[in-house]
Amino acid sequence: MNLALLLLSSSTLVHLSAVDLAIIVFYFALVLGIGLYLKGQANTGEDFFMAGREMTAWVAGLAFLSANLGSLELMGWAGNSYKYGILAAHWYWIGAIPSMLFLALVMMPFYYVCKTHSVPGYLKLRFGKGAQAISSISFAFMTVLMSGINMYAMAVVMRVVLGWDLNFSILVSSLTVAAYVALGGLRSAIFNEVLQFFLIWAGALLIPILGLIEAGGWTGLQAKILQNLTEQHVANPGSYTHLWSTLGSFGSNPMGINWAGIVFGLGAVIAMGYWTTDFLVVQRVLSAKDLRSAELAPIIGAAFKMCVPFIVILPGLLGLALLRDPQGHLLRLVPADQAWSAAGQAQGLHGYDEVLPLMLARYCGPGLLGLGITALIAGFMSGMAGNVSAFTTVWTYDIYATLINPKVTDDFKVKMGRWVTVIGVIISIGTAYLVMQAQSIMDYVQALFSFFIAPLFGTVILGMLWKRASPAGGWTGLLAGTLSSVGMYTWVKIDPNAVRYVALSMDAQDQAQNMFRALWSCLICMIVTIVVSYMTKPKPDSELKDVVYGLTPIPKTEHVSWFHSPIFWAVVVAAIFVILQIIFW
Amino acid sequence: MKSGSHLSIWFFTGICLGVNGLLIFITGIYEIANPPANKVALYDLHANVWWGGFLLVLGLVYSLRFSPAQERKRMSKNS
Numbered sequence: 001m002n003l004a005l006l007l008l009s010s011s012t013l014v015h016l017s018a019v020d021l022a023i024i025v026f027y028f029a030l031v032l033g034i035g036l037y038l039k040g041q042a043n044t045g046e047d048f049f050m051a052g053r054e055m056t057a058w059v060a061g062l063a064f065l066s067a068n069l070g071s072l073e074l075m076g077w078a079g080n081s082y083k084y085g086i087l088a089a090h091w092y093w094i095g096a097i098p099s100m101l102f103l104a105l106v107m108m109p110f111y112y113v114c115k116t117h118s119v120p121g122y123l124k125l126r127f128g129k130g131a132q133a134i135s136s137i138s139f140a141f142m143t144v145l146m147s148g149i150n151m152y153a154m155a156v157v158m159r160v161v162l163g164w165d166l167n168f169s170i171l172v173s174s175l176t177v178a179a180y181v182a183l184g185g186l187r188s189a190i191f192n193e194v195l196q197f198f199l200i201w202a203g204a205l206l207i208p209i210l211g212l213i214e215a216g217g218w219t220g221l222q223a224k225i226l227q228n229l230t231e232q233h234v235a236n237p238g239s240y241t242h243l244w245s246t247l248g249s250f251g252s253n254p255m256g257i258n259w260a261g262i263v264f265g266l267g268a269v270i271a272m273g274y275w276t277t278d279f280l281v282v283q284r285v286l287s288a289k290d291l292r293s294a295e296l297a298p299i300i301g302a303a304f305k306m307c308v309p310f311i312v313i314l315p316g317l318l319g320l321a322l323l324r325d326p327q328g329h330l331l332r333l334v335p336a337d338q339a340w341s342a343a344g345q346a347q348g349l350h351g352y353d354e355v356l357p358l359m360l361a362r363y364c365g366p367g368l369l370g371l372g373i374t375a376l377i378a379g380f381m382s383g384m385a386g387n388v389s390a391f392t393t394v395w396t397y398d399i400y401a402t403l404i405n406p407k408v409t410d411d412f413k414v415k416m417g418r419w420v421t422v423i424g425v426i427i428s429i430g431t432a433y434l435v436m437q438a439q440s441i442m443d444y445v446q447a448l449f450s451f452f453i454a455p456l457f458g459t460v461i462l463g464m465l466w467k468r469a470s471p472a473g474g475w476t477g478l479l480a481g482t483l484s485s486v487g488m489y490t491w492v493k494i495d496p497n498a499v500r501y502v503a504l505s506m507d508a509q510d511q512a513q514n515m516f517r518a519l520w521s522c523l524i525c526m527i528v529t530i531v532v533s534y535m536t537k538p539k540p541d542s543e544l545k546d547v548v549y550g551l552t553p554i555p556k557t558e559h560v561s562w563f564h565s566p567i568f569w570a571v572v573v574a575a576i577f578v579i580l581q582i583i584f585w
Numbered sequence: 586m587k588s589g590s591h592l593s594i595w596f597f598t599g600i601c602l603g604v605n606g607l608l609i610f611i612t613g614i615y616e617i618a619n620p621p622a623n624k625v626a627l628y629d630l631h632a633n634v635w636w637g638g639f640l641l642v643l644g645l646v647y648s649l650r651f652s653p654a655q656e657r658k659r660m661s662k663n664s
Contacts, residue, residue: 365625367612
């Protein structure tokens with residue numbers, strides 16, 4: 001297919017030159033080459049699904065972060081920072097750092113010592129097949145759906161930004177991901193995720209650097225945002241550049257949330273659930289070569305995660321301050337459905353999610369533009385590969401080898417892993433086309449995510465820290481938490497006034513509702529688990545060795561200097577995290 | 586990731602950054618000699634020259650430091 005024919009000449013944000021196309025083609029060739037090179041190193045189940053458990057802390061840590069940096073992350077959160085201001089940075093700081101450190105120091109020893117292949121696999125060891133079945137089936141469903149939605153989102157971005165055909169983008173990106181994951185398994189996915197990590201930074205870092213130069217530094221940026229929003233009569237214009245000082249009440253910030261929703265809903269439940277129990281990210285750390293590397297990997301990931309707002313949140317804020325239309329008037333971005341409607345297209349409106357490509361087009365000429373677009377493609381592909389490789393492992397180990405054919409051989413698992421990778425991608429393509437038919441499904445992604453992750457955290461944390469939690473308590477709590485989350489969501493859809501009960505305020509926007517719903521569903525899960533556990537028989541201590549705190553001898557890591565100790569680096573990261581909160585208070 | 590005769594992940598990273606840096610750097614130099622009609626914001630800073638140069642140097646450092654020859658040397662020293 002001739003690439004040039006796929007580029008529309010009008011109605012696109014940017015136009016690629018030959019050097020830009022060369023950079024994109026080189027990237028695709030390199031990731032496929034890596035997959036081919038690693039094919040010979042994925043011969044056993046441990047190799048294919050766990051990358052041989054031989055990753056260094058740096059490789060596992062960067063892959064851990066990169067698997068999360070994909071999908072809607074770059075574009076979506078840049079758009080959210082345009083919409084909500086610096087409050088969006090909470091999803092990178094309090095919504096990530098404490099939970100990543102908690103994973104490293106408290107939970108990772110259990111995952112690592114019990115040698116599980118997956119989080120549902122841990123639930124099987126701790127609570128039995130009931131909890132494992134609920135968790136693995138819901139996780140498999142979620143990953144395939146997320147993968148398809150990522151794919152569709154990428155195709156839409158490529159159409160809006162470059163004018164590329166939707167089918168072309170979906171087929172090329174999905175076939176590339178299928179090829180390199182099926183060939184080299186998790187090792188290939190991790191190799192490419194590290195590569196994608198560097199590409200994302202190389203392609204996106206120039207925007208905030210040049211943007212801050214143009215805006216006159218952070219102080220100049222704050223002043224410009226205040227001036228522009230005041231001119232446009234936006235409510236609470238001063239709140240767009242403050243992280244905590246506007247969270248005293250629901251109505252004084254653009255998100256309609258208060259500090260309790262951020263601290264408890266986001267920091268204590270959603271983030272803890274995602275970073276410690278979502279197998280998509282935990283799988284990367286389980287591939288570490290020893291316990292110290294497994295503890296250091298999330299800390300390294302946390303250190304870089306703290307910097308991500310620089311390439312995601314700052315461009316959104318810069319968009320608020322600097323973007324102007326060709327006539328020199330302030331450019332006001334609008335919600336996606338408004339921008340993509342026939343009237344919106346006729347008026348040349350742009351959606352919030354287009355802020356990153358708009359900033360890219362503002363500063364990047366030939367070459368840099370290709371690198372920036374490659375960074376976006378790399379982000380989408382790393383997210384897709386993360387979902388597909390996690391789906392493959394959970395299907396093979398937790399569904400097929402546990403529920404369907406427990407006598408399966410290691411050789412067959414590898415063969416199945418390769419085929420399920422391809423099948424997972426095909427299902428994802430189907431999901432992408434399904435989303436295309438019903439675009440509103442995109443709105444439900446975040447909600448869907450909170451249905452499964454928040455209660456799962458309640459189950460896993462009680463299982464790890466409380467030996468009295470019984471198998472019946474585990475699976476009933478998980479089921480009750482998930483159903484209650486779905487129930488609250490449905491209640492608000494049927495009766496919008498229910499927001500005042502679910503999210504404690506009628507001002508609560510979608511994100512605020514997600515936070516409170518997650519908090520309640522996690523609490524319901526924990527309460528049901530505790531009540532049912534006291535009414536049913538727990539497992540004997542002998543069966544809880546290596547899976548519960550107090551009954552698990554944590555192996556001593558080799559003696560290392562304080563400089564190489566995970567605790568030292570966790571304290572450093574925590575201190576920088578606190579300083580950032582104070583600076584942007 | 587570096588056991589046996591395997592290529593290091595950092596070698597691939599170096600190649601990727603180096604090739605991209607070289608392409609961007611050359612494009613930047615060409616643009617100085619032939620300024621485009623439609624200039625990007627802050628064009629006068631010539632970001633593609635210094636950013637491309639930076640990526641090129643970083644890529645060279647990584648690909649030389651983790652080249653197959655260096656890996657073999659390290660392996661023989663450790664064994």
